[in-house]
Amino acid sequence: MHTPSTVALKWLQAILQTYRHQNCLHYAAALAFDTALSLVPCLILITWGASHIQSIQPYFSNIQVFLIQHLLNQPDSNTQTIIHSFLKASHQLPRFELCVLLWVVWLLWNNIQSVFNHLFNVQTPRGVGFRSLLTVLLLLALPILLSIGFTLSSNIHWTITFIPQDTQIALTLTLLNTSLALSISYALFKWVPHCTIPKTAAFIGSLLTWIALELIKHLLVWYFSYQSLYRDIYGSFAAIPIFLLWLYVAWLIILLGAATTQVTRMYIQQGTFI
Numbered sequence: 001m002h003t004p005s006t007v008a009l010k011w012l013q014a015i016l017q018t019y020r021h022q023n024c025l026h027y028a029a030a031l032a033f034d035t036a037l038s039l040v041p042c043l044i045l046i047t048w049g050a051s052h053i054q055s056i057q058p059y060f061s062n063i064q065v066f067l068i069q070h071l072l073n074q075p076d077s078n079t080q081t082i083i084h085s086f087l088k089a090s091h092q093l094p095r096f097e098l099c100v101l102l103w104v105v106w107l108l109w110n111n112i113q114s115v116f117n118h119l120f121n122v123q124t125p126r127g128v129g130f131r132s133l134l135t136v137l138l139l140l141a142l143p144i145l146l147s148i149g150f151t152l153s154s155n156i157h158w159t160i161t162f163i164p165q166d167t168q169i170a171l172t173l174t175l176l177n178t179s180l181a182l183s184i185s186y187a188l189f190k191w192v193p194h195c196t197i198p199k200t201a202a203f204i205g206s207l208l209t210w211i212a213l214e215l216i217k218h219l220l221v222w223y224f225s226y227q228s229l230y231r232d233i234y235g236s237f238a239a240i241p242i243f244l245l246w247l248y249v250a251w252l253i254i255l256l257g258a259a260t261t262q263v264t265r266m267y268i269q270q271g272t273f274i
Helices: 004-021 024-051 052-071 078-088 093-118 130-159 165-191 198-224 229-237 240-271
Strands: none
Touching: 004 240, 024 093, 024 240, 093 130, 093 240, 165 198, 165 240, 198 240
16 A cells, blocks of 8 residues: 555656656747747737727736746846836737737647647647637636736735735735636646546646745846846846747746646546655
8 A cells, every 4th residue: 555655756757757757858948939929919819909909008007017927037127117108009909910819829828739739648639710719718817807806905905904014915925826826827737638637637737836936036136136247248138148048947847737737637536645
């Protein structure tokens, strides 16, 4: 009879074997490149959709700031100013160019689904129509979820009077960030693969992914705060390799979470999970 420690050790070994055998290092590099090409189109389409939803208007500027700061991993002030100006001008884009941007985002989403289906050994992917509809729904859902979060944070500000305002803002933003990260990773592992994923497996994968992303993010921020090598070599362009490195590391962690979800799913199906 296997002890819990033996099962846990074999579980970790199976995760690492799955991660290595499925070529996750190569897929992470490819998805990082796709994300770098698609990130600005994603921001444009999200802000464009948010600007046309009446109930989101009071939180429109907050949504832009939140997306830029968290998707770009704390960019400098110059980068934020450039992106804000670009997003403001993007509201005047004609429909044809918006369709082109939507096509670029769809390609990214299609590649993500293909990689996840490969990791979860799915032979038959979802149809093109369903994937296209899901892309549009995701672009619309993100600003709506953020506006709900900002609404809740404003209500907390009025109800919790014994906590200082600065502390309230920090706590609510941390809660919003954590909830959003866990929700996105859970949705990726639960619904992106075209197969049945147990809730427990998706939750474990998303939780480990969130913890690892937070640790790596703070580690990278600390490292680049004390190391000037990149800035000495690249000068004002130092943000570019740092950003690309962050995308690659983030996808490495996300695919590790996907491998964790797949192995946990197999253990649950076999009845050997703790």
